[in-house]
Amino acid sequence: MRLSQAWLIARHDIGIFRTKRGILAGLVALPLGVSVxxxxxxxxxxxxxxxxxxxxxxxxxxxxxxxxxxxxxxxLPTAIAAYGIVGEKVxxxxxxxxxxxxxxxxxxxxxxxxxxVPTMIAIWAGSxxxxxxxxxxxxxxxxxxxxxxxxxxxxxxxxxxxAALYAIEFSIVVSARVTDVRSGQQYSGxxxxxxxxxxxxxxxxxxxxxxxxxxxxxxxxxxxxxxxAVSRKTFHREEILTRWK
Numbered sequence: 001m002r003l004s005q006a007w008l009i010a011r012h013d014i015g016i017f018r019t020k021r022g023i024l025a026g027l028v029a030l031p032l033g034v035s036v037x038x039x040x041x042x043x044x045x046x047x048x049x050x051x052x053x054x055x056x057x058x059x060x061x062x063x064x065x066x067x068x069x070x071x072x073x074x075x076l077p078t079a080i081a082a083y084g085i086v087g088e089k090v091x092x093x094x095x096x097x098x099x100x101x102x103x104x105x106x107x108x109x110x111x112x113x114x115x116x117v118p119t120m121i122a123i124w125a126g127s128x129x130x131x132x133x134x135x136x137x138x139x140x141x142x143x144x145x146x147x148x149x150x151x152x153x154x155x156x157x158x159x160x161x162x163a164a165l166y167a168i169e170f171s172i173v174v175s176a177r178v179t180d181v182r183s184g185q186q187y188s189g190x191x192x193x194x195x196x197x198x199x200x201x202x203x204x205x206x207x208x209x210x211x212x213x214x215x216x217x218x219x220x221x222x223x224x225x226x227x228x229a230v231s232r233k234t235f236h237r238e239e240i241l242t243r244w245k
Contacts (some may be wrong), residue, residue, distance in 0.1 A: 005102050009110025014118060015051060027118055030072050031126025035101055038065040039133035049140035062134055062146060063208055064199060066155050069130070071195045073123045073160035074167040077115035078191070081171035108172065108232060115168045127156040154213045162220035167191050169227035173234050 017023050046054065088186070102110075131147035138146055170191050198216065200206070208216075 002106055006092055006106045006109035009107060010113035013114035017080060026076055027122045030076060031122045034068045034072060035126040035130035039137050043137050046141055054141035058138055058142060063151055065120055066152055067199050069123050069127050069156050070159045070163045073119060073164040074191055076193055077119040077168045078165050078171045080115040081168045112168050119164050123160050150210050158217050162217060162224055165224045166220060170232045172231045
């Protein structure tokens with residue numbers, strides 16, 4: 001498999017995505033909303049409850065809010081991945097790509113990179129802003145800078161990329177079997193359920209410490225590897241070209 005060919009396909013797709021306002025809006029709005037909205041919510045909570053016992057409830061709350069970058073990493077690429085296959089098929093731009101000498105693996109990797117790279121740039125940029133704002137609004141209440149710490153490193157540099165790959169590969173498996181973008185996105189919505197459950201666990205007091213996050217990451221690795229194998233067996237250019245008429 002030629003990585004240079006896969007990257008060429010990814011660059012082509014990213015260039016197309018830049019013209020899609022809906023996709024660009026999502027890449028900006030979700031990370032920005034999380035990075036600004038949750039610090040604003042923390043300010044409101046501190047105003048309501050005071051900072052006397054902030055050390056007892058703020059760390060857990062901040063960690064739970066930070067998990068939204070993992071959820072966002074799974075949400076953002078679904079539209080990109082679905083459009084990369086179904087959308088291009090509908091617009092008659094997928095057939096020329098499938099007819100090139102590129103292998104199925106190169107095309108598949110290119111589609112994955114096209115959804116993964118913009119997603120992670122948006123998530124990482126949003127997480128930096130989030131950490132800065134959280135430190136600004138909680139330093140006086142906590143008496144120290146909460147970020148950066150090991151939890152946020154695991155969330156945005158380990159779990160978020162794995163969640164993005166999990167969402168992309170699942171979306172590709174689904175998109176290879178449906179014939180319109182909306183259906184692909186609707187079926188892909190199921191991927192958020194385990195992430196929402198983990199977020200709720202953090203909100204109700206379950207401690208998502210580095211050890212727990214490491215175990216979650218191992219589960220994601222296994223799922224990602226499994227989905228890659230499934231997506232590789234599912235993605236066949238001949239079937240797509242002949243069945244989608």
